[in-house]
Amino acid sequence: MKIVYQIGIIFAVCWLSQLVEAVIPFAFPASVIGMIILFALLASGILKVSHIREKSDFLLSNMAFFFIPAGVSIINYFDVLKSTALQLVVICLITTVITFGVTAASVRFTLFLMNKVRKGEEK
């Protein structure tokens, strides 16, 4: 029964998140609302990780599998892909380098500032 309870908890959170998505006036994905609700439940101690461990391990470790149908529907978009494939690859390549560089630089700068403030306090 343990797994059934765990599925019950997680599916209930997902349903609740769809309710919230329907109520709020802007486009916020239900799955992310579900993530926030689940995090709040864990952080507040209402729910313990042990209550959902097996089910969440199953979902997280098989994440890639659940995307197969979403990916396969690419066969309905062949004509779009045919004309933009090259641009798509170039965009992915350039933006990956930019994102890495900007993230690394901003983290380094924040750490540098924090160090400076800490040294200032010591003096």
Place this chain on the structure above:
Amino acid sequence: MSELFASPFFGIALSIAAFAIGVQIQKRTGFVICNPLIIAIVLVAAVLLIFRIPYESYNKGGEIINMFLAPATACLAVSIYSKIEVLKKNWLPILVGCICGSLASMGSVWGLCRLFGLDAAVTASLMPKSVTTPIAVSIAGSHGGMTPITVVAVILTGIMGSIMAPMLIKMFRVKDSMTAGLAIGACSHAVGTSKAVELGETEGAMSGLAIGICGIVTVIFSLFMM
């Protein structure tokens, strides 16, 4: 005959078989480029096209698999929560890094799409491509993007990030593990994180945190930018 393919069992069994083959190929070759998901997608698509099975028949099972995406995304909360101590200790650099990284990613995609003259639907499909697939797909879907394009772009980005990570660390002269982990997670989500884990424990934990936080940050920015 065609009714037989319209059973949900067909779509699910085909997907599992294709994924199993993908996992095996990845194990045997050890190449990041042999991503099990990419192999599975190509195999399933090939079977459907060769045997002229309509996508709608396959999708009877596909819909059921799809249903697990929302719970799987929600469970990312569990992986963030398990790293809450690291998060509490370093919340400022983590938050700043994820915000700047997400903005850089969305901004550069937007700019390049303008440059290449791509239309609004393609742009919306690509904007969230640096975050984890479930979140990227939800963002693209709710802003008029074509979600299959998003799936392909997200996986492609992940594979590129994972292959280039060691080179990028050298190129940007990154010396500490926290910075490296956050940068890998911000630009190439879960696929990159698997590489970050190989580099070290801190790299892996930081990269994992960046997946969830960049996801949320990107959702929030997408409300204003898309």
